[in-house]
Amino acid sequence: MAHAPTRSRKPTDLNKGQILPVLFFILALIPQGVVAQVYGSSFHNVTVTVATVNIVQASAAVVSLTIGPADVTAGVDLMGPVTNSATSLLWGFNSSLRKVTVRTNLAAPKFILKVLCVTPSQGTASPEVTLSTTAADFLINTGRSSGTCTIRYSGTALASAGTGTDSHTITFTVAAQ
């Protein structure tokens, strides 16, 4: 039986087990810029915190209502009403479901002063209230928002009560609803 001729391996020939390391070596020589577009990354954490902020502010510090002769009807004890809508209330609530209440510091006023929230940009205006030292709802159903409304003051007096001046300090307070 004839045998197939065998080829003699030259000393410089590579066997299969040597090809892989050689390819590995050649690949490692390829410049980094060709293989990878990214040089490196770095990161850090940045935290944003927001405090609870619920604020209201009246646009004017002083409001005046004067009941005078023009507001009197002969034979009628009730004088007025005289109204003032020059003041706005501004608010900013970042807590959910808030309301605004209103009260006066004057425990025994001589005349009657009422207040009403008019056309609020957010929430629901409560009915007109006669100011007392007990806080009453002024604006309700106000969620997280920033808004404004008109404050309408209405003053009346009884002719039988005579003349005089009531000085009120009106306080608007943000409360949880």
Added chain:
Amino acid sequence: MNHRQSMNRLTALFVGAAFLLIVVHSTGTAQVGTIQVRNGDQTLNIVAGTAGGSMTSVVNTTAQLRYWRKAAIAKVTVTTSCPGQSFSLSVVATGVTRGVAAPAVNLVNGMLAVDFITSIPSAGTWTSTTPTLRYTASATFAQGNSAEMGNDVHTVTYTLQVQ
């Protein structure tokens, strides 16, 4: 030593040299020598607002970004991850002397990486530079507060790459 032994030794030499080259390459792409955020994690606290307006924005300029000169013109990109993000955060590089700072970038959870500093030159003898990272946090009243919404925790990543 016969032929087989000498070839085996040659093979071992190739493998060792390849391994060493790869180690050297990897060291060259490590954080030091490429890009590095300095001065650690940062916090911005929004604590005030204006009735009828917005919450008062807060700025932080403590962190810096150091990057090195590379063989090709390069750029830095920025991205963030902030699951459940409620508030606004933006960043801009200031004091950039190597490259061109992009306008302030709004950092939004899940955003793609966007250019932050471009045209970083490869020429010259400069080694590295360290501009400032100016973060601005803002919020509206409608976005709520941390007590109800939680804090926003961003992982902001800067990448130096070929432009």
